[in-house]
Amino acid sequence: MTAVAPDAGPLAAGQGAAAAPVLRTERLTVRFGGLAALNQVDFAVGRGEIRAIIGPNGAGKSTFFNCVTGVLRPTSGRILFNGEDITGLPPNLISRKGIARSYQITNILPNATALENVRIAAQSRRHGWNMFRHHRAFRDLTERAEGVLEAVGLLSKAQELAANLSHGEQRNLEIGIALATEPTLLCLDEPTAGMSAAETRETMQLIRRIARELTILIVEHDMPLVMELASRITVFHYGEVLADGPPAEIQKNTRVQEVYLKT
Amino acid sequence: MSAPAAEPLVQVEDLHTYYGKSHILHGVSLHVGRGEVVGLLGRNGVGKSTTLKTIMGLVPPAQGSIRYEGRSIAGTPPHVLARHGIAYVPEDRRIFRLLTVMENLRTGLDRRGVTDARRRELLEQVFASFPVLAERRNQAGGTLSGGEQQMLAIARAMMLEPRIILLDEPTEGLMPRMVAQIREIVDTLQRQGVAILLVEQNVPLTLAASRRIYIMEKGVVRHHCAAAELSVHDPIIQQYLGV
Amino acid sequence: MDLILGFVQSAPVELIIVQTINGIVTGMILALVASGLTLIFGIMDVVNFAHGELFMLGAYCGVVVFALTGNFWLALLTAAFLVALFGAALQIVTLRPLVGRDPLTTILATFGTSLILQNYALWQFGPVSRKIGEPITSQFTLFYLQYPWYRIAVALLSAAIIGAFYLFLKHSKFGIWIRATTQDRLMAQAMGIPVPWVLTGVFAFGAALAAASGVLFAPLGGVYHTMGLDWVLKAFIVVVVGGMGSLGGSIVAAIFISLLEAYASIWVSPAQAVIVSFVALILTLLFRPTGLFATPK
Numbered sequence: 166m167t168a169v170a171p172d173a174g175p176l177a178a179g180q181g182a183a184a185a186p187v188l189r190t191e192r193l194t195v196r197f198g199g200l201a202a203l204n205q206v207d208f209a210v211g212r213g214e215i216r217a218i219i220g221p222n223g224a225g226k227s228t229f230f231n232c233v234t235g236v237l238r239p240t241s242g243r244i245l246f247n248g249e250d251i252t253g254l255p256p257n258l259i260s261r262k263g264i265a266r267s268y269q270i271t272n273i274l275p276n277a278t279a280l281e282n283v284r285i286a287a288q289s290r291r292h293g294w295n296m297f298r299h300h301r302a303f304r305d306l307t308e309r310a311e312g313v314l315e316a317v318g319l320l321s322k323a324q325e326l327a328a329n330l331s332h333g334e335q336r337n338l339e340i341g342i343a344l345a346t347e348p349t350l351l352c353l354d355e356p357t358a359g360m361s362a363a364e365t366r367e368t369m370q371l372i373r374r375i376a377r378e379l380t381i382l383i384v385e386h387d388m389p390l391v392m393e394l395a396s397r398i399t400v401f402h403y404g405e406v407l408a409d410g411p412p413a414e415i416q417k418n419t420r421v422q423e424v425y426l427k428t
Numbered sequence: 429m430s431a432p433a434a435e436p437l438v439q440v441e442d443l444h445t446y447y448g449k450s451h452i453l454h455g456v457s458l459h460v461g462r463g464e465v466v467g468l469l470g471r472n473g474v475g476k477s478t479t480l481k482t483i484m485g486l487v488p489p490a491q492g493s494i495r496y497e498g499r500s501i502a503g504t505p506p507h508v509l510a511r512h513g514i515a516y517v518p519e520d521r522r523i524f525r526l527l528t529v530m531e532n533l534r535t536g537l538d539r540r541g542v543t544d545a546r547r548r549e550l551l552e553q554v555f556a557s558f559p560v561l562a563e564r565r566n567q568a569g570g571t572l573s574g575g576e577q578q579m580l581a582i583a584r585a586m587m588l589e590p591r592i593i594l595l596d597e598p599t600e601g602l603m604p605r606m607v608a609q610i611r612e613i614v615d616t617l618q619r620q621g622v623a624i625l626l627v628e629q630n631v632p633l634t635l636a637a638s639r640r641i642y643i644m645e646k647g648v649v650r651h652h653c654a655a656a657e658l659s660v661h662d663p664i665i666q667q668y669l670g671v
Numbered sequence: 672m673d674l675i676l677g678f679v680q681s682a683p684v685e686l687i688i689v690q691t692i693n694g695i696v697t698g699m700i701l702a703l704v705a706s707g708l709t710l711i712f713g714i715m716d717v718v719n720f721a722h723g724e725l726f727m728l729g730a731y732c733g734v735v736v737f738a739l740t741g742n743f744w745l746a747l748l749t750a751a752f753l754v755a756l757f758g759a760a761l762q763i764v765t766l767r768p769l770v771g772r773d774p775l776t777t778i779l780a781t782f783g784t785s786l787i788l789q790n791y792a793l794w795q796f797g798p799v800s801r802k803i804g805e806p807i808t809s810q811f812t813l814f815y816l817q818y819p820w821y822r823i824a825v826a827l828l829s830a831a832i833i834g835a836f837y838l839f840l841k842h843s844k845f846g847i848w849i850r851a852t853t854q855d856r857l858m859a860q861a862m863g864i865p866v867p868w869v870l871t872g873v874f875a876f877g878a879a880l881a882a883a884s885g886v887l888f889a890p891l892g893g894v895y896h897t898m899g900l901d902w903v904l905k906a907f908i909v910v911v912v913g914g915m916g917s918l919g920g921s922i923v924a925a926i927f928i929s930l931l932e933a934y935a936s937i938w939v940s941p942a943q944a945v946i947v948s949f950v951a952l953i954l955t956l957l958f959r960p961t962g963l964f965a966t967p968k
Contacts, residue, residue, distance in 0.1 A: 221472075332450055333451040355473065360646075387646070388671060422670050422671060425630040426669055427629060427632065427633070
């Protein structure tokens with residue numbers, strides 16, 4: 166089930182979201198022994214979309230994320246990023262291609278400041294062996310890091326040790342770290358886990374803000390958040406795509422309701 | 429909703445639990461009466477399992493009170509609670525894989541104050557309810573199928589002769605035939621006077637088996653009513669459990 | 672040069688048989704020491720650096736009781752019992768508060784304890800090595816040697832103790848408690864098993880096994896405050912090679928390594944023969960780092 170029209174020519178360039186998909190999978194399959202965690206998944210997300218991936222337990226959402234970010238090697242099928250085959254590439258190379266990921270369990274460096282956390286991530290994009298250029302590049306990176314902190318609403322906490330931030334602030338910092346690697350596709354894995362209702366609303370606004378420049382894939386269980394935030398939703402079930410469409414359509418889909426309520 | 433006439437068996441009030449900095453329970457309050465089956469519904473990640481784990485003492489509460497038979501049990505170690513009638517059946521079953529079925533049952537059976545006659549009785553009862561466990565009594569737990577492991581997990585809990593069983597998503601990943609069997613077991617336990625706090629995502633089963641329902645969202649209880657007042661198509665169910 | 676001379680002069684077959692027996696005797700004592708160590712690690716994830724000192728304390732206890740009563744077997748039982756009690760107290764005071772913390776803290780705690788115990792023994796008993804008389808003094812003729820029956824008795828006794836312990840783990844109620852706690856500590860608690868006491872009990876058992884080895888070894892080698900060091904080092908090698916947490920693995924590895932050393936000392940001095948143990952350790956870490964018989968958890 167593809168969401169957008171395939172290949173783009175120069176004419177398609179001006180047609181907004183209907184242009185070439187940023188990420189596409191073809192018959193993506195992951196088998197663990199006899200069990201198919203993902204089964205022939207065809208998936209596509211267009212530029213600038215906020216695509217939510219939902220589904221009950223064991224549906225294959227994490228497995229899908231792990232394949233796209235290079236943590237897991239698929240058994241068969243292909244993953245195409247901006248037309249380029251990235252199937253089976255290791256995570257560091259996938260990061261260089263422009264896919265970034267935040268994790269369910271916060272992965273920040275607790276003993277560094279918020280600014281340092283983000284700057285280290287930004288530094289990964291300016292890799293150089295020359296030690297003498299160091300000072301000038303430093304300022305560049307710091308400015309970039311400050312820009313990211315502002316985007317995630319943490320500029321006022323730049324000098325604060327990451328360990329001292331609140332849980333919600335740490336989760337947003339996690340998003341900032343992913344952002345600092347200058348991705349074109351941002352994968353967010355349950356970004357609002359463990360957050361209060363207020364923190365969830367803030368993070369939702371954050372995601373809306375940064376979505377203007379990016380394409381976002383988000384796995385979430387918070388349905389009200391998903392319905393409000395996503396431009397399009399893909400429902401996974403037992404390793405296959407069950408449904409795919411705008412929020413209103415998914416809400417009216419009786420098969421999806423059945424799967425969630427186990428009727 | 430009329431208040432229960434007698435003191436509830438388990439009473440939880442304003443429970444706050446953290447995993448590190450992650451604030452999972454934001455003030456959960458609920459109660460379970462003697463011999464009552466109470467359903468706890470909600471989507472993934474809302475804190476249902478954490479609520480059970482906190483009651484069982486596996487995770488320390490940061491705030492709030494937990495009362496069992498009128499006495500505060502917050503901070504009491506799990507093995508003491510198990511000996512006083514609270515049994516816990518976790519989400520991933522967690523039977524002892526390298527112990528045989530019989531040895532798994534013995535972990536609950538070998539308690540002080542249980543006569544040999546009573547032990548034989550309990551074993552007979554459980555083998556009658558779960559004949560497949562009798563067949564496989566000398567097999568290692570890890571060799572059982574998913575459904576059989578679920579039955580062993582419940583049977584093992586029953587060996588504690590509990591007054592309440594905290595049952596976490598027993599039907600997850602099971603075939604429809606096994607789901608029906610779980611429903612029968614819940615009914616049988618209830619008839620024997622065992623209370624059950626049933627965490628589930630299977631709405632029809634929970635509505636049918638429970639007397640009362642709590643629905644959780646983002647770490648709090650959002651709705652509480654008699655199970656008879658709800659149906660699968662109720663907008664409340666859609667809102668908190670559907671899509 | 673030594674190698675070639677040794678080769679030429681030795682009567683290979685007889686010597687090899689004698690060394691085989693020696694290797695097995697030493698191996699069984701080592702197995703007894705190592706089983707305590709692997710048990711403690713398997714259940715509690717504690718690397719007990721004080722294990723050699725429990726061995727040493729057991730030996731000294733044996734010396735004292737033997738001096739008082741003249742009865743070797745009484746000394747053996749009393750030493751095992753007293754050191755078990757001491758081990759339980761040690762675990763409650765120094766290790767229970769550290770449950771759930773960084774494993775480094777338990778390493779520091781047990782290492783500190785070993786230093787304290789060594790110096791206590793030095794202070795209490797002085798630097799001169801003590802001796803316990805063998806309970807069985809008769810010997811039999813083995814080729815060109817008079818071989819002490821006591822050595823054979825030690826091997827058999829160690830095997831019996833380990834065998835009894837294995838049966839205990841497999842069939843008794845406490846054995847089930849120990850095995851359940853090893854596999855899933857949280858669910859063991861949820862089943863009413865008093866896990867903190869199971870951990871204390873296991874540590875006490877491990878201490879008793881170490882103490883018994885100490886008393887059994889005392890007539891063969893003498894009792895002094897650093898005797899634990901040699902044995903604990905070998906015991907760690909055995910535990911790593913056999914697989915941490917595997918009782919069977921420790922026994923096989925203990926005998927294997929002791930045999931290797933015994934054979935090696937046909938050609939080189941015993942002090943140099945120790946090198947084979949380290950070679951075995953390095954090879955294991957390179958090719959099978961979890962050990963030959965690592966337990967699935």
